[in-house]
Amino acid sequence: MAIALLAWRNGMLWLGSDPPDRIGTPSATNVFYVLLAGMQPLFASLGFLLLYNETLQRELHTLARVDPLTGVANRLALGEAAERLLGAGMWRGSLGVLLLDADHFKSVNDRYGHEGGDRVLLELVTCIRRILRADDVVGRIGGEEFVVLSPGTGLRAAFALGERIRAVVERTPLQIDGETMRLTVSVGVAVAAPGERDVAAVLKRADAALYAAKRAGRNRVMSADDADVAEAPAV
Numbered sequence: 001m002a003i004a005l006l007a008w009r010n011g012m013l014w015l016g017s018d019p020p021d022r023i024g025t026p027s028a029t030n031v032f033y034v035l036l037a038g039m040q041p042l043f044a045s046l047g048f049l050l051l052y053n054e055t056l057q058r059e060l061h062t063l064a065r066v067d068p069l070t071g072v073a074n075r076l077a078l079g080e081a082a083e084r085l086l087g088a089g090m091w092r093g094s095l096g097v098l099l100l101d102a103d104h105f106k107s108v109n110d111r112y113g114h115e116g117g118d119r120v121l122l123e124l125v126t127c128i129r130r131i132l133r134a135d136d137v138v139g140r141i142g143g144e145e146f147v148v149l150s151p152g153t154g155l156r157a158a159f160a161l162g163e164r165i166r167a168v169v170e171r172t173p174l175q176i177d178g179e180t181m182r183l184t185v186s187v188g189v190a191v192a193a194p195g196e197r198d199v200a201a202v203l204k205r206a207d208a209a210l211y212a213a214k215r216a217g218r219n220r221v222m223s224a225d226d227a228d229v230a231e232a233p234a235v
């Protein structure tokens with residue numbers, strides 16, 4: 001509005017054949033005009049601050065949802081994604097939930113140090129991401145523990161996805177400190193049926209399956225429906 005007023009006033013002064021008041025004449029219009037002109041930098045600064053604040057808010061929102069080491073979703077972002085995908089379950093079908101845990105990771109740290117272990121985690125994430133579809137979500141929920149959410153995926157397909165990830169990780173050599181090492185992962189698979197909304201319950205089933213996969217010797221995929229899982233204690 002201020003810009004429109006200034007444009008109007010300038011137009012009157014410079015273009016009008018008979019301007020109402022010269023700029024130097026003391027009048028209410030001229031006082032208003034000078035005030036507005038003086039306030040232009042204030043308006044511009046306010047606009048800039050509002051825009052800057054909006055940008056910072058957006059960046060904070062993103063940073064609060066990213067795992068700083070691997071760049072994938074963190075626990076908060078995964079929880080939000082799971083809620084959203086379960087909410088959409090009625091029209092997208094079931095949601096595959098895979099819980100992955102690197103095997104014997106403590107020995108990786110013992111051998112290559114914590115920094116070496118961090119680089120292995122990064123390579124592991126790269127491996128997993130290469131296999132996922134665009135609308136799958138991967139996140140890190142603990143030291144060497146990851147979750148994959150795969151919308152529109154039933155138990156058989158989720159199991160196959162887990163097996164694909166397991167096999168690719170197993171056969172991918174990782175270069176750490178000039179040495180080649182191999183890592184394996186254990187995977188627990190569960191599926192939220194269309195309409196199921198309880199994220200915690202699905203994760204608990206995937207966790208029980210993961211526990212069973214570890215107990216059965218690691219480097220394997222187990223689903224919540226496997227007989228061994230039913231016997232496994234809840235973790």
Ligand SMILES: Nc1nc2c(ncn2[C@@H]2O[C@H](COP(=O)(O)OP(=O)(O)OP(=O)(O)O)[C@@H](O)[C@H]2O)c(=O)[nH]1
Pocket residue numbers: 069101102103104105106107109113114115116117118121142143144214218
């Ligand atoms: N480098 C690195 N190591 C981590 C991080 N978070 C946790 N760890 C390590 O991961 C290891 C996890 O060890 P455990 O829980 O005993 O599991 P594990 O050795 O992988 O054995 P299993 O899971 O039973 O196969 C510990 O040594 C932790 O210090 C991290 O952010 N970076």
